Amino acid sequence: MNKPIATMARTNEILEKYDLYAKKNFGQNFIIEPGIVEKIARLSKADEHSAVIEIGPGIGALTEQLAHVAGQVLAFEIDDRLIDVLADTLSACLNVTVVHQDFLEADLNATVSQLKTTWDQVLVCANLPYYITTPILFKIFESKADIPVITVMMQKEVADRFTASVSTKDYNALSVIVQYQYQVQTVMKIPKTIFNPRPAVDSAVVQFTKKQPDRIVGDEALFFAMVKGCFKQRRKTLYNNFREYLQDKEEAMRLLNEAGLEPSLRAETMTLDQFLDLYEVTYETKSLREN
Numbered sequence: 553m554n555k556p557i558a559t560m561a562r563t564n565e566i567l568e569k570y571d572l573y574a575k576k577n578f579g580q581n582f583i584i585e586p587g588i589v590e591k592i593a594r595l596s597k598a599d600e601h602s603a604v605i606e607i608g609p610g611i612g613a614l615t616e617q618l619a620h621v622a623g624q625v626l627a628f629e630i631d632d633r634l635i636d637v638l639a640d641t642l643s644a645c646l647n648v649t650v651v652h653q654d655f656l657e658a659d660l661n662a663t664v665s666q667l668k669t670t671w672d673q674v675l676v677c678a679n680l681p682y683y684i685t686t687p688i689l690f691k692i693f694e695s696k697a698d699i700p701v702i703t704v705m706m707q708k709e710v711a712d713r714f715t716a717s718v719s720t721k722d723y724n725a726l727s728v729i730v731q732y733q734y735q736v737q738t739v740m741k742i743p744k745t746i747f748n749p750r751p752a753v754d755s756a757v758v759q760f761t762k763k764q765p766d767r768i769v770g771d772e773a774l775f776f777a778m779v780k781g782c783f784k785q786r787r788k789t790l791y792n793n794f795r796e797y798l799q800d801k802e803e804a805m806r807l808l809n810e811a812g813l814e815p816s817l818r819a820e821t822m823t824l825d826q827f828l829d830l831y832e833v834t835y836e837t838k839s840l841r842e843n
Contacts, residue, residue: 556586557641558613563748566611570637583613583679585746592757593617595739596677596703603671605663605699607655607678607688610634612641614679619645623671626663628655656684656691664697674698679705682751686710686726689760693733702760703739711738711756723820725783728827729776732769734760767828775831782819782827790822791815794830807833 555562563584566572583589592614598604598621609615609627611634618625625648629635638650651658667674676699680688685706692702709722715736716722730736740757744750769775781797782790790813795804808815811829813822 557616558583558586558589560584581747581751582610583746584748588746589614589617593621596675597701598622598675601672603667603674605676608681612638615642615648618677619648628653630654660695661697676702682707700762705755705757708754708756711758714758718823719821725780728779728824731824732765735763736760769831770836778831779827790817790819
């Protein structure tokens with residue numbers, strides 16, 4: 553029986569057999585510690601009634617472990633070189649399908665709908681390429697596909713932004729937008745020493761669990777745009793950023809007063825509820841008055 557793909561010996565054997573090297577432009581770093589991928593697979597919430605979507609399987613280290621816990625694994629791989637490699641390394645995993653496609657170009661809603669005809673739930677679990685972590689996650693967030701749990705490894709400093717608390721240096725528009733939709737927590741910290749080649753930074757595994765917001769906005773795209781506007785220049789006050797976003801000084805001041813927000817605040821000190829207050833007086837209360 554073969555050793556797990558994530559062992560150093562097996563990884564080196566596969567790389568040598570196929571004359572492979574990590575492609576920097578695809579953000580490739582191969583995990584060489586089997587205990588790490590086993591734990592990530594266990595944390596994914598997958599079971600025999602679940603399908604798991606993986607993005608960037610590489611040579612199959614995490615995929616192999618996901619196949620042990622999930623009913624089906626659907627892995628998207630963009631690198632031409634790795635399709636035949638994965639057919640070999642995962643040949644014993646009959647519940648794995650590898651799709652040779654850029655995940656950012658995939659129809660995620662259609663993919664999830666199709667999987668849900670067979671499986672009770674569809675999850676995402678992946679070791680994401682660092683250079684494209686945020687675009688991949690926002691494709692999932694904005695798709696509205698029925699994916700209750702997303703478990704992904706990413707660069708630690710990006711993880712810190714997703715999980716940041718109000719009034720900390722990492723708290724930004726990304727933190728507010730994601731925390732509106734998900735319970736977000738770091739479930740593992742990963743040292744750079746378990747990768748080949750070794751990256752310059754440590755990693756973390758972040759889990760996003762879909763929640764029903766306590767307060768639902770009528771237009772999420774508009775809410776997110778407003779939040780981004782309030783954070784546009786971090787050194788500026790809320791009033792200065794908000795008036796630039798609205799392009800109207802007087803209206804900006806009036807709305808801040810109506811929302812009970814001090815103009816001298818800065819966005820990084822505002823809670824999610826305060827952003828929701830501002831959105832409601834800016835768009836929903838105004839709409840009710842006009843109707």
